[in-house]
């Protein structure tokens with residue numbers, strides 16, 4: 001049976017790479033890791049960690065997280081630190097343990113004794129497993145070069161989708177602090193230059209995840225997790241802070257904090273840079289280190305908001321509403337979708353058809369906007385009409401009221417007549433029109449605002465100001481993301497968009513098959 005939460009008790013951390021690949025066959029969500037040498041008897045041979053020597057565990061912790069990223073990236077891995085810092089009588093975890101795994105043979109009585117005396121939060125019915133990692137090696141733990149211990153350590157970051165590199169950074173700070181750590185978490189203002197920032201978790205979620213992690217791995221430490229709206233946060237004002245933990249890439253940020261502290265008459269912080277953790281299987285388009293932006297990129301094409309069943313629409317065909325801001329690459333996505341077995345309905349084209357002479361909306365538009373929107377051949381001059389409505393929201397609403405019912409009717413007709421299993425309805429303002437109710441799920445495209453502006457300037461030959469005002473007249477990307485099930489980002493080379501579309505399509509087929 002797959003346990004939700006497991007505890008892996010290791011006596012041989014250097015062989016962890018042999019144990020972790022098997023763990024995911026037995027554990028579904030969380031695996032706590034306890035270094036046996038950090039425990040008092042039974043089983044553990046605890047030599048109380050000397051004050052000032054805790055950072056020596058840093059290398060071991062790095063290696064375990066490194067191997068975890070490689071072998072069980074789908075699990076929430078947490079290395080418990082309490083035992084390393086204090087003589088702990090019991091292993092305390094927030095989640096109840098359903099499976100205890102040892103990396104070495106122990107007698108049944110030792111195991112029973114260990115479980116009954118050492119693990120506080122364990123389910124009534126639990127399993128025990130031994131995954132023998134081979135000959136035990138001694139730990140030649142060299143740790144971080146900087147062995148500084150302090151009362152109060154600080155660090156900062158975005159901490160989106162807490163990953164192994166974040167966990168290592170937080171653990172390094174927790175190992176060094178005897179009393180307190182403060183963690184600054186960037187708020188919405190600070191994240192907007194990041195790749196796919198619209199997919200970054202809400203600040204409340206990020207703060208909660210950091211807090212929960214630290215509560216789990218080092219419950220005795222006082223932890224203050226605070227939102228920050230500049231790169232410095234409390235680190236430039238708090239005299240009690242002594243050490244700042246940074247990644248190798250952000251040492252400059254630590255130095256800047258120290259410059260400001262010195263200007264303010266505060267003692268500079270001891271800067272402790274930690275190693276980055278490599279991404280085990282980077283795509284050519286991804287960073288070589290483990291990073292939240294890679295995780296966000298991998299979300300493209302997957303379901304990011306659960307799909308709620310919709311009443312009132314036929315089960316067949318399965319309708320996808322494809323939307324996205326102006327110049328966000330909807331047509332790039334439909335180009336790749338058209339390689340698949342799908343009917344694509346482009347509502348812009350349906351709209352254009354609806355006001356051809358003799359069609360239902362022609363007369364309505366002429367009556368409302370006057371002859372100024374007619375071309376010399378008597379057709380509606382869309383450029384002229386666009387110039388009126390794109391700069392005047394009231395006129396845009398008027399045009400929408402005139403043409404949306406006709407477009408909706410025609411789209412319904414096309415869906416009913418289709419012999420395909422999947423129909424994609426591409427509509428720029430699908431969500432504003434409330435047409436998500438007509439679709440089984442909603443997909444959105446997005447590109448950064450600057451990219452959309454550039455595309456409007458080069459593709460639509462708009463002046464920069466015109467491009468900006470068109471974009472600003474529409475809801476922001478965050479609105480589309482919030483109201484969509486799947487997000488696609490055609491920002492990079494076309495082949496990468498195609499990959500996203502293929503992933504979305506494959507997962508869609510699985511969803512449809514499981515209905």
Ligand SMILES: CC(=O)SCCNC(=O)CCNC(=O)[C@H](O)C(C)(C)COP(=O)(O)OP(=O)(O)OC[C@H]1O[C@@H](n2cnc3c(N)ncnc32)[C@H](O)[C@@H]1OP(=O)(O)O
Nearest residue numbers: 325326327328347348351382383385386427428429430433
């Ligand atoms: C619910 C729906 O989404 S239906 C599809 C969208 N159509 C409508 O809402 C009908 C009203 N719009 C129109 O009649 C035309 O777009 C006009 C007359 C305003 C402009 O026509 P054209 O100059 O030919 O431009 P076109 O129709 O290609 O639209 C230009 C861009 O504005 C978007 N757009 C169209 N209508 C709207 C609208 N009501 N609100 C915001 N954006 C819109 C288009 O999707 C297109 O986006 P893209 O550049 O990312 O492809």
